[in-house]
Amino acid sequence: MKTIKVYRIILMILLVITLSLPGCSQKVKETEEPVNISAGQENSETQDASAGGEEDTPVNTDAEAEPPKEAAPDGTKTEPVKTVKNAELANKVQKPEKSENVTNQDKPEENPPTQEAEAENTLKIQGSVTNKIAFTLDELKAMKDIIFEDEFYSLNSFGTTGHTRFKGVKLWSLLEHKAKLSSKASKITVIAADGYKMEFTLEEVMKQDYMDETNPAKKFPMIIAWEEKGQEYDPAEGAPYKLVVGQREAGDVNKPQWVSNIDRIIVE
Structure with missing residues (x-):
């Protein structure tokens, strides 16, 4: 009897297992079907999106195609006509030039030389x-009656000699007739802008027969020159006046007595 009961129990267990197997397979199928459906939907959505993207791609209809170059009757190529936009760009580029012209017109004129600047060259x-x-x-230059011009002979302390043509006014005539020397005057000092100076007695300034040892017949006064070798001195390089003196006698070293860029003459 016990054996029969055992068999029955085993059969019931097998029956239960047999009945439960179809249910499990159905559940597996039911769980797998949504996955396939969703995958299909995703694939279809992806395809739709890609298809829609291709259809929605914007087309630049505003782009202006460059007109083709037309051939002239003789076969040469002609340049395309500029569009309105190119003309507007050209006008914009030209506008700064107009403003520059206005700026140049508005610039104040340079100030004329002041009296102080002119006084430096007196x-x-x-x-x-x-x-x-x-x-x-x-x-x-307007003192025509006292202007003197000639070639002066020079000898320096190194033995260098030469002839140089000068033009200027006679110093003694300038002092006597224009500045009007005092009766007490006895000495003249010529001072350059850099401080170099030469002193002369009144008799040396009055002397009108300085010489040239290479041509003793010629006579020279002491002069204030503004022109050398046919060219006037440049005021930008200093006061345009130079004291020039001839020789007292043959062998006299006279070149060191010449004073360039004269600033003033002091009478004592």
């Missing part, structure tokens, strides 16, 4: 004179 005569005066270059 020949000042000071000291024991009736007329303490400063002569401009134009005023000196």
Whole structure:
């Protein structure tokens, strides 16, 4: 009897197992079907999206195609006509030039030379004179009656010699007739802008027969020159006046007595 009961129990267990197997397979199928459906939906959505993307791609209809170059009757190529936009760009580029012209027109004119700048190029005569005066270059050039021009012989301390042509006014005539020397005057000092100076007695300034040892027949006064070798001195390089003196006698070293860029003459 016990054996029969055992068999029955085993059969029931097998029956239960047999009945449960179809149910499990159905559940597996039911769980797998949604996955396939969703995958299909995703594939279809992806295809739709890609198809839609291709259809929605914007087309640039505003782009202006460059007109083709047309051939002239003789076969040469002609340049395409500029569009309105290119003309507008050209006008924009030209606008700064207009503003530059306006800026240049608005620039103030440079100030004319001041009286102080002009005074730097005057020949000042000071000291024991009736007329303490400063002569401009134009005023000196206008003194036709005392202008002297000739070739002066020079000899320096190194033995170098030469002839140089100068043009200027006679110093003694300038002092006597223009500045009007005082009766007490006895010495003349010529001072350059850099401080170099030469002193002369009144008799040395009055002397009108300085010589040239290579041509003793010629006579020279002491002069204030503004022109050398046919060219006037440049005021930008300093006061345009130079004291020039001939030789007292043959062998006289006279070149060191020449004073360039004269600033003033002092009478004592």
